[in-house]
Amino acid sequence: xxxxxxxxxxxxxxxxxxxxxxxxxxxxxxxxxxxxxxxxxxxxxxxxxxxxxxxxxxxxxxxxxxxxxxxxxxxxxxxxxxxxxxxxxxxxxxxxxxxxxxxxxxx
Amino acid sequence: xxxxxxxxxxxxxxxxxxxxxxxxxxxxxxxxxxxxxxxxxxxxxxxxxxxxxxxxxxxxxxxxxxxxxxxxxxxxxxxxxxxxxxxxxxxxxxxxxxxxxxxxxxxxxxxxxxxxxxxxxxxxxxxxxxxxxxxxxxxxxxxxxxxxxxxxxxxxxxxxxxxxxxxxxxxxxxxxxxxxxxxxxxxxxxxxxxxxxxxxxxxxxxxxxxxxxxxxxxxxxxxxxxxxxxxxxxxxxxxxxxxxxxxxxxxxxxxxxxxxxxxxxxxxxxxxxxxxxxxxxxxxxx
Numbered sequence: 001x002x003x004x005x006x007x008x009x010x011x012x013x014x015x016x017x018x019x020x021x022x023x024x025x026x027x028x029x030x031x032x033x034x035x036x037x038x039x040x041x042x043x044x045x046x047x048x049x050x051x052x053x054x055x056x057x058x059x060x061x062x063x064x065x066x067x068x069x070x071x072x073x074x075x076x077x078x079x080x081x082x083x084x085x086x087x088x089x090x091x092x093x094x095x096x097x098x099x100x101x102x103x104x105x106x107x
Numbered sequence: 108x109x110x111x112x113x114x115x116x117x118x119x120x121x122x123x124x125x126x127x128x129x130x131x132x133x134x135x136x137x138x139x140x141x142x143x144x145x146x147x148x149x150x151x152x153x154x155x156x157x158x159x160x161x162x163x164x165x166x167x168x169x170x171x172x173x174x175x176x177x178x179x180x181x182x183x184x185x186x187x188x189x190x191x192x193x194x195x196x197x198x199x200x201x202x203x204x205x206x207x208x209x210x211x212x213x214x215x216x217x218x219x220x221x222x223x224x225x226x227x228x229x230x231x232x233x234x235x236x237x238x239x240x241x242x243x244x245x246x247x248x249x250x251x252x253x254x255x256x257x258x259x260x261x262x263x264x265x266x267x268x269x270x271x272x273x274x275x276x277x278x279x280x281x282x283x284x285x286x287x288x289x290x291x292x293x294x295x296x297x298x299x300x301x302x303x304x305x306x307x308x309x310x311x312x313x314x315x316x317x318x319x320x321x322x323x324x325x326x327x328x329x330x331x332x333x334x335x336x337x338x339x340x341x342x343x344x345x346x347x348x349x350x351x352x353x354x355x356x357x358x359x360x361x362x363x364x365x366x367x368x369x370x371x372x373x374x375x376x377x378x379x380x381x382x383x384x385x386x387x388x389x390x391x392x393x
Contacts, residue, residue, distance in 0.1 A: 040152035044156070
């Protein structure tokens with residue numbers, strides 16, 4: 001089972017698709033959670049997920065807005081999608097009937 | 108100020124692997140974080156990475172096998188030899204005169220003292236370089252942390268221990284340069300600097316060719332042999348006060364701990380030879 005930050009990272013990378021790399025994933029997580037995401041947490045979690053086979057990372061091309069430095073591009077693997085789906089379903093199941101979940105479901 | 112923080116972040120990021128450093132610096136550049144925030148970010152990642160590395164045995168082997176014992180011994184040797192150098196310098200610079208050089212005996216004494224000081228400095232530099240090199244060879248990714256810990260041990264010993272110089276040499280050590288500046292400078296120039304250079308070189312050159320490792324080890328054995336009495340004197344007469352007696356003729360009757368000290372100085376060289384032998388494949392030799 002994934003941890004919550006692992007789930008956030010996989011979900012952000014999946015949403016970003018081809019644009020998923022360190023800076024964009026970080027921004028996506030910060031926007032979604034409203035809290036700061038440290039580079040330390042991001043990169044160590046990326047490594048952990050890659051070791052578990054849930055992500056694949058490669059060094060991409062350098063761009064001028066990055067000061068000519070390369071990106072670490074992230075792709076979610078099929079195993080990663082499966083793990084994230086499992087986590088999401090578990091959250092949905094456990095949240096059934098709780099006040100905050102039913103309040104959100106109302107129009 | 109922002110540029111200073113950025114520069115510091117760049118320096119700290121040297122502890123990361125090349126690819127990760129590239130990606131992290133690029134991310135920080137792209138996100139436009141302030142310099143202080145970038146520094147904290149990089150620092151956080153370096154601390155996490157180092158913590159993970161220290162869960163393995165290699166960094167501990169470098170720390171317990173090289174950094175602490177050799178750092179202490181090298182600092183003790185600096186203490187002993189800087190004291191000897193200070194007394195010689197005081198005698199020849201303060202009590203001598205250029206006219207004395209017309210006497211062959213004086214010239215001979217000065218030359219002998221200068222040669223001994225030069226040999227001591229050379230030996231210190233070689234042992235320290237080798238210690239730094241081995242620190243990086245044992246654990247490349249924690250090389251800088253262990254390298255700076257060695258610096259801490261060397262200067263820590265200097266500042267922590269206040270050994271009296273003996274009443275016969277009070278005049279020498281009443282001079283601030285001989286009492287404080289010389290021992291500090293000797294540590295900085297002939298221990299810390301060569302050790303950090305060795306650490307830096309080992310990060311680039313993991314295995315040394317066997318012939319140069321062997322030649323270096325033999326040279327170090329010869330240097331250690333030439334300095335063996337100084338090593339023993341420093342351990343017996345210095346603040347360690349290991350078991351041993353020194354006779355008037357310079358003869359030493361030493362306990363086993365004192366006899367092991369030269370081996371402690373030599374084991375990094377033996378390690379390098381063993382490592383080079385086990386990596387004889389030309390691909391691994393850079």
